[in-house]
Amino acid sequence: MAINLSREIVHSLEREKIKEIGNTNFYLCYQCGNCSAGCPCAEEMDILPHRAVRLAQLGQFSRLIESKAIWVCAACITCSVRCPRGVDIAGFMEACRQIVLRTRKVDHLSPVELDAQLLKELPQIALINNFRKFTG
Ligand code: SF4
Ligand code: SF4
Structure with missing residues (x-):
């Protein structure tokens, strides 16, 4: 799948919103996959948690907020506990959901x-x- 990269895309407003609402720095992620390996909902997700974080690092927010994964996430925080870099992926997922709910003003x-x-x-x-x- 092609990824469109530019300075504007990578440094978008959504990046700051996710960091602020999720209260976590997802740029610390080095893609070890521990979060996805322990996620009890991974089988039902179209994008695994570590890939969702990677999409955010690359500024691909439209793909992220269109994903089924952010709604499938059960907010169990297993991923956050397992992350060796201290990334709160549960908070990251919640931030993605909040951005959709707040910007589109449509309940899921x-x-x-x-x-x-x-x-x-x-x-x-x-x-x-x-x-x-x-x-x-
Ligand atoms: S566990 Fe943490 S460092 Fe590893 S892929 Fe997931 S978010 Fe990234
Ligand atoms: S909080 Fe969400 S993404 Fe993280 S392990 Fe639980 S279900 Fe998976």
Whole structure:
């Protein structure tokens, strides 16, 4: 897949937003892959966590925020704990989600989309956590 690189792209506004919202410096990542190796959701992701970080380093934010991976992430912080460089990948993923929710002002999930039976059966804490994650 071709990657378009320029000074403007690599030094984009999204880079600063992700660093600020995620409170982590993803440029410290040296692509060891420990985060992806321990991620319990990796099989369902279209972009593995270490590759998501690499895309951000290269300024490829449109591909990152269009990915399924940022929504599949369960925010379990396994990746952040495993990172030898102290990159908070869970915070990075959350920052990507927040950028989408804040800039597009469209929630990723609406209560009306959920099956009524499912709403009755799911633990309330799971619902609350998911609406925190999927809505702006
Ligand atoms: S564990 Fe840390 S250093 Fe290794 S690839 Fe993931 S983010 Fe990068
Ligand atoms: S926080 Fe997200 S990316 Fe990190 S290990 Fe958990 S599910 Fe995977």
